[in-house]
Amino acid sequence: MGFYMNKTMFKGLLATAIIVALTGCNDSSDSNDDVSTFNLRIAHINDTHSSFDPTSLDFTAQVNAEDMSIKTDVGGYPRVATALKNARAMAADANKPFLALHGGDAFQGSLYFNVLKGAGNATLMREMGLDAMTIGNHEFDLGDGPFIEFANKINFPILAANLDASADSQMSGVTNIKPYIIKEYGDVKVGIFGLVLEDMESISSPGEDLAFKGEVVTAQATVDALKEMGVDKVVMVSHIGLERDIRIAESVNGVDVIVGGHSHTLLGDFTNIGRGEGSSIASYAEMITNPNGTSKTCIVQAGEVAQAVGQADVTFENGDVTVCQGNNTLLIDNNFTHKYDGETSEPLTEADQTAAEAFVGEQNNIAITEEDALLRSIIDIDYKPLIEEFQGKVIGQVFDANDPVNTGMLDHVRQPGVKRNGASLPGTGSEAGAHVAASMVWKLNQHGYGVHMAITNNGGVRNDIKNDDTGNLTAGYVIGSLLYFSNELAIVELKGSDVTQLLEDTINYSLTTSSGSFPTFANVQFTFNGKAVPGEQIEDLQVCPNGVAAGSCTDIDPEMAYKISTNAYIAGGKDGYDIFDTKKLSPVIKSGFIDNESMIEYVEALTLSGQKLEEIPTGLTFIAPTSFEAKLDNPVFKPEDNQ
Numbered sequence: 001m002g003f004y005m006n007k008t009m010f011k012g013l014l015a016t017a018i019i020v021a022l023t024g025c026n027d028s029s030d031s032n033d034d035v036s037t038f039n040l041r042i043a044h045i046n047d048t049h050s051s052f053d054p055t056s057l058d059f060t061a062q063v064n065a066e067d068m069s070i071k072t073d074v075g076g077y078p079r080v081a082t083a084l085k086n087a088r089a090m091a092a093d094a095n096k097p098f099l100a101l102h103g104g105d106a107f108q109g110s111l112y113f114n115v116l117k118g119a120g121n122a123t124l125m126r127e128m129g130l131d132a133m134t135i136g137n138h139e140f141d142l143g144d145g146p147f148i149e150f151a152n153k154i155n156f157p158i159l160a161a162n163l164d165a166s167a168d169s170q171m172s173g174v175t176n177i178k179p180y181i182i183k184e185y186g187d188v189k190v191g192i193f194g195l196v197l198e199d200m201e202s203i204s205s206p207g208e209d210l211a212f213k214g215e216v217v218t219a220q221a222t223v224d225a226l227k228e229m230g231v232d233k234v235v236m237v238s239h240i241g242l243e244r245d246i247r248i249a250e251s252v253n254g255v256d257v258i259v260g261g262h263s264h265t266l267l268g269d270f271t272n273i274g275r276g277e278g279s280s281i282a283s284y285a286e287m288i289t290n291p292n293g294t295s296k297t298c299i300v301q302a303g304e305v306a307q308a309v310g311q312a313d314v315t316f317e318n319g320d321v322t323v324c325q326g327n328n329t330l331l332i333d334n335n336f337t338h339k340y341d342g343e344t345s346e347p348l349t350e351a352d353q354t355a356a357e358a359f360v361g362e363q364n365n366i367a368i369t370e371e372d373a374l375l376r377s378i379i380d381i382d383y384k385p386l387i388e389e390f391q392g393k394v395i396g397q398v399f400d401a402n403d404p405v406n407t408g409m410l411d412h413v414r415q416p417g418v419k420r421n422g423a424s425l426p427g428t429g430s431e432a433g434a435h436v437a438a439s440m441v442w443k444l445n446q447h448g449y450g451v452h453m454a455i456t457n458n459g460g461v462r463n464d465i466k467n468d469d470t471g472n473l474t475a476g477y478v479i480g481s482l483l484y485f486s487n488e489l490a491i492v493e494l495k496g497s498d499v500t501q502l503l504e505d506t507i508n509y510s511l512t513t514s515s516g517s518f519p520t521f522a523n524v525q526f527t528f529n530g531k532a533v534p535g536e537q538i539e540d541l542q543v544c545p546n547g548v549a550a551g552s553c554t555d556i557d558p559e560m561a562y563k564i565s566t567n568a569y570i571a572g573g574k575d576g577y578d579i580f581d582t583k584k585l586s587p588v589i590k591s592g593f594i595d596n597e598s599m600i601e602y603v604e605a606l607t608l609s610g611q612k613l614e615e616i617p618t619g620l621t622f623i624a625p626t627s628f629e630a631k632l633d634n635p636v637f638k639p640e641d642n643q
Contacts, residue, residue: 038188038233038316043087043309044101044302045080046239046261047136049109050121051306052077052379057332059366060274061359063352067274070356071345073333075307078371078379081128083309083331085372088129096313097185099192100129103261104239105136107147109305111480112379115387117142118150124375130156132181134194135163136239136261137204141485144171144207151176159194159237162218168209180222182231191226195219195238195248197262202574215240216251223254232319235259242267242282242301249288249297256321257314258299266303267310268328273366278303278328285312285324298324307331331369332360391476395600396607398467400431400615403641409466410435410615411641414458414515416622418631422464423638427622432465432482433458433520434618436595438547439602440489440565441522443593449491452543453523454565455502457575459516460485460595465613473613475600483596487567491589497558498583503528504538509576511628517576521619522565523547524556530625548617561585567595 057074060067084100091098106121107113113120118139125133135158139147151158151174161179165171180193197203200212223234236255238245241263248255268284269277278284287296298321302310312326336356337345348356360366400407403423411422412432418424425431437454444451463481467473479486494502503519507528510518525548526541542553543562556562566580571588573581580588603613624632 036318038185039096040099040185040190040233040314040316041087041091041096041311042099042101042235042257042259042300042314043084043311044103044237044259044300045084045306045309046103046259046302047105047264047304048077048080048102048306049105049138049304050107050113051075051110052112052120052124052383053110054079054333055305055307057307057330059330061356063355063359068338068352068356069274070336070338070348072336075305075331076371077124077128077306078373078375079331079369080306080309081124081372081375082369083329084128084130087309087311097188097190099131099183099190099235101192101235101237101259102130102133103136103237103259103301104134104196105138105261106133106150107136108138108141108484110484111387111390111476112383114479114484114486115390116383118146119153120383122150122153123378126153126155127372127375131183132157132159132192132194132237134158134237134239134261135160135177135196137197137200140200140204140206143205144168144210148174157181159192160196161193161222162195162198162213162215164211164213165209167211168207171207171210180226182226182229188233189229189231190233190235191229191231192235192237193219193222193226195236195240197240205569215244216248219248219252219255223252227254233316238262242279242299245299245301246282246286246288249290249299251291252297253290253292253295255290255297256295256316257312257324258297260299260301263301264304265301266308266328267299267301268365270330270365272363273330284310284327287321287324295320297321300326302328327365329364330366332366334368387476387480390479391474393475394472395475395478396473396603397471397612398465398473398614399612400641402615403638405638405641406466408471409464410613411638412458412461412464415510415518415631416620417624417633417636418515419633419637420464423641424633424636425641426624426632426636427620428618429518429620429622430458430461430520430618431615432463433461434522434616435465435602435613436461436483436599437520437522437565438616439599440595442602442605443598444489444491444565444591447591447593449565449589449591450563451491451565452545452562453499453521455499455506455519455521455524456566457506457516457570457577458510458518458520459514459575460487460567460569461520473603478599478603479596483599485567485569485595487569487595489591489593489595489598490566490568490571491591492564492566492571492580493561493585494564494579494583495558495585496556496560496562498579499524499556499562499564500538500541500558501583502577502579503541504535505579506576507537508534511625514575523619525553525617525619527621527623529623530628531623544619548619 054073054076315323417426
């Protein structure tokens with residue numbers, strides 16, 4: 001049974017203008033005759049990524065017995081605050097022990113973070129009533145300093161049992177970072193510990209003196225230590241991703257609940273609103289049997305960018321979880337529009353609006369939710385004025401003549417054939433990424449670095465490149481949505497043979513391990529033949545000094561030294577780019593230029609010369625390996641928009 005809001009409570013919330021579908025199934029109260037039974041309610045969020053303002057959501061509502069496609073605002077920190085506060089109040093009314101947890105990655109993700117760093121998150125999250133949070137990899141993107149400042153400002157502990165900060169003079173002095181905490185509910189003790197990525201150094205920028213211990217061994221050791229202290233109810237809040245959470249459940253005895261993050265997985269069945277299943281490998285509150293064959297672990301995760309809050313009701317008997325049930329709830333506004341013709345969004349008629357709101361009110365996984373007034377005022381009064389100058393600056397216009405749906409957008413895919421927001425681009429890869437890579441070469445060569453090509457990771461390109469509603473591309477979009485990691489441009493020197501190997505390695509790493517590692521590039525063209533034998537999958541690799549569109553390409557010289565523009569993050573050999581570190585011919589050069597600022601200047605230079613940002617050849621011909629074909633979009637989305 002999923003979560004629902006009973007009609008009496010729903011009307012009461014309407015009266016107070018707080019509409020949140022987060023009440024649980026009606027639990028029986030703890031029996032005085034059976035002290036071994038304990039019920040705990042957990043509300044949770046993760047990967048909120050500085051999404052102070054709402055994003056958009058498309059869903060399907062049943063209106064007059066027909067499916068209606070609706071677009072509305074969803075989430076944002078003020079709605080999350082409302083949902084968490086409401087969940088805590090309802091738990092208190094029901095005399096239900098309660099926890100509110102954050103699965104990490106509050107940092108990055110929006111223009112607010114670029115301007116405020118971690119300070120805005122600290123101020124807003126202080127008002128959410130959180131009990132604990134773990135550390136996401138993006139908490140270290142700016143090094144230790146902003147994260148330490150964040151940790152010192154918040155009013156809840158940060159948990160990371162496998163972080164060893166003892167050798168770091170600054171981090172070791174932060175008293176708010178702990179391996180675990182113990183919450184007491186009467187005579188019952190609940191232990192909550194954090195678990196972070198054991199390979200944190202490879203995907204973020206933590207201090208050199210920080211150490212990250214193994215996930216499985218730390219989890220078991222922490223559970224054992226808590227048991228020694230008389231704690232037999234254990235919750236793990238993690239930022240390691242759903243698959244690794246499952247590995248913990250299958251490898252460790254005694255973790256009762258895992259509140260996860262990192263993989264951005266909105267667990268649950270959303271077919272009722274036309275959005276399918278959140279995951280093919282786990283449902284919400286999935287119960288995984290531990291290696292002892294008897295105890296089980298319940299796993300939950302709540303998606304991304306502050307769109308949803310999850311809530312699970314957990315029943316313990318004799319210290320073990322016997323029941324775990326609940327759901328994620330998407331937190332929406334009621335500013336519904338309907339796409340009547342594929343281009344124009346129009347408000348619903350009054351009758352359709354009423355019917356759509358009634359439909360939403362009957363669902364357990366989507367709810368009209370009012371924003372918390374305090375958080376909204378902080379954002380609007382204190383923060384928005386600081387970023388308006390970035391948001392409003394027009395730098396040019398996008399025009400994609402090949403796109404049959406939206407000429408004002410250059411589509412982005414991480415992996416060819418697997419769409420994100422636009423076209424599938426199965427043969428050519430990211431249109432947006434091609435320009436990002438081109439801007440790197442352009443910027444560095446403007447300053448005499450003599451770069452031959454750019455190779456960077458598609459995971460660093462976070463969105464399509466697109467015009468706003470007025471038909472313009474703004475600096476704020478580039479900084480806040482396209483390249484919000486603000487990576488420094490770096491130069492790595494490799495032999496031609498190693499460039500070939502780098503491209504094959506990173507593409508295969510992407511297809512098997514990390515989708516964001518798929519390369520995007522400039523001034524090179526080649527075919528990746530996934531059906532060829534390893535070592536021979538890069539075919540016809542050529543270097544094009546003035547870009548692929550200009551021609552004049554020549555075969556790469558295996559013995560020649562090539563200067564490659566990339567970002568400083570992967571120049572260190574991270575995210576599958578080991579060759580940048582192990583085969584470099586000279587020390588990495590860090591330019592001091594930032595990728596999003598360089599992109600802005602690149603677009604402005606095109607605009608000054610009378611050009612728009614148009615689709616350019618990516619340089620890639622992609623032939624998927626047989627093992628990857630099952631993941632490709634079928635049918636291809638926007639097939640006409642493929643070079």
